[in-house]
């Protein structure tokens with residue numbers, strides 16, 4: 001079982017939080033997916049009567065000034081006043097601009113500078129400009145506004161903490177903006193707070209000014225960011241530690257990594273691993289790109305997990321967990337440095353971040369640990385696949401099984417197709433390409449880039465795995481035929497039988513085991529369905545294994561010998577149950593090469609015998625039975641097969 005499965009399972013059992021604003025309940029998970037699910041519900045509500053307007057300007061900078069002084073003391077009001085000066089460049093001839101400003105949260109008091117009159121209605125702020133601006137002209141509008149004392153899922157004031165959380169489109173709830181990921185702008189933020197407060201935001205702390213019992217924090221992000229990655233995280237009496245990472249390209253240039261936490265929390269393990277993690281991700285994805293980075297923990301937040309705000313990840317409910325941090329930190333490259341062009345491209349953020357958890361496991365535990373992570377993600381997808389594609393134009397696809405787990409497995413299979421050196425070269429070339437860095441990317445641009453770097457068109461790969469739903473279901477056959485001089489022909493036919501998606505072209509690996517005890521591993525491109533391959537050997541084959549290392553992780557497969565010489569398995573084998581996790585039934589397959597007494601027993605996690613579904617003499621063959629027990633509680637169970645000297649035990653998980 002992968003760590004990811006067990007932690008999701010564990011957390012989902014113990015925490016259920018009701019989110020009254022959207023009148024729904026949800027389980028929180030050990031990732032940012034709960035956030036996304038919750039936000040999606042909220043924004044479906046918000047967008048109900050709102051059509052996105054055309055956008056003929058490009059925001060260059062937001063200069064935000066908020067007075068949140070009163071939000072830290074009881075009764076923890078969410079009401080505050082603010083000003084935002086938006087500098088934009090016109091991309092057409094315009095005499096007005098439309099911005100996003102939540103009607104639920106924000107009251108607009110006035111608009112100044114190059115704005116004249118305005119209309120704030122239905123989450124839209126339409127501003128008439130003082131003249132016509134032509135392409136290339138820049139202008140500033142200054143908006144004076146107030147945030148109401150309302151709950152909006154974006155601006156929080158809880159027990160001496162003030163924090164924001166904007167993905168996907170919640171920034172408009174705490175400052176008027178053009179709230180789409182594709183319009184990145186620099187950010188200059190000043191916040192007025194009590195002197196006991198520490199406040200973090202994007203970019204670098206420019207200055208903090210103390211006047212009596214009042215502090216003004218002034219943060220500047222010189223690097224442009226998408227509005228959903230703008231953040232304030234603050235707290236009375238926050239503790240702050242700073243570690244420094246030295247750039248390999250310029251060791252005298254040290255990047256501060258800030259850790260904000262409350263008394264009693266334990267960020268120390270994360271503080272210890274952050275420098276090696278920065279080194280590792282820099283080595284894989286290109287040098288860490290920002291002027292600072294950091295993590296800030298909140299308590300009493302309405303969900304648990306992380307949010308990858310640019311240069312300051314929020315760890316909701318103080319989860320200082322290594323793999324959550326690996327996920328969020330990799331988002332600094334995949335998500336923040338390079339941002340999905342629009343929400344249908346969100347897998348470019350989440351698939352990469354989830355894949356990076358597996359890469360961090362590889363850093364810690366090598367290939368076996370990496371593959372355990374990938375197999376765990378594949379199991380999550382196979383058990384919960386909702387049946388739609390990763391990339392669906394015009395939709396929000398924030399589904400854990402698809403956007404996160406399948407997205408990560410697709411990257412694993414890309415690594416398998418390309419081989420390690422080409423794959424990592426392609427990923428690094430992509431992540432360091434100036435046409436994407438500090439900008440946005442579409443799925444097609446990514447496809448073009450990796451095709452260019454690898455010297456081969458990969459659109460077939462992205463089309464079938466990202467743009468088509470579901471996965472291949474192989475029903476392969478093989479036969480052995482004696483030839484002259486004690487030689488043998490082995491014929492293998494790769495056949496896909498799924499009806500819910502297209503044929504999936506893939507290189508496939510076939511392992512042929514011989515009577516002599518050795519084997520041959522052959523890799524061929526399977527580019528049409530029902531493709532047959534014949535190989536000639538001077539040894540007698542006994543069995544064929546399809547994809548023996550399970551590189552095509554998103555598949556179902558059965559492979560059966562046909563004809564007089566290949567009808568039986570070569571050895572005893574017990575296979576991983578499927579589906580897994582399961583509820584209430586799962587299939588268990590096993591092989592019997594010669595007639596033998598076979599026993600299969602089910603045990604609980606304490607070793608107590610639950611049942612003995614198989615206990616009889618079996619003829620040689622391949623067998624599958626269904627295990628079903630509706631009386632069992634959720635948890636880990638073991639199934640053990642014994643036959644003569646053969647014995648093997650495997651783990652399975654029941655999740656009710």
Ligand SMILES: [Zn+2]
Nearest residue numbers: 032327350353
């Ligand atoms: Zn994420």
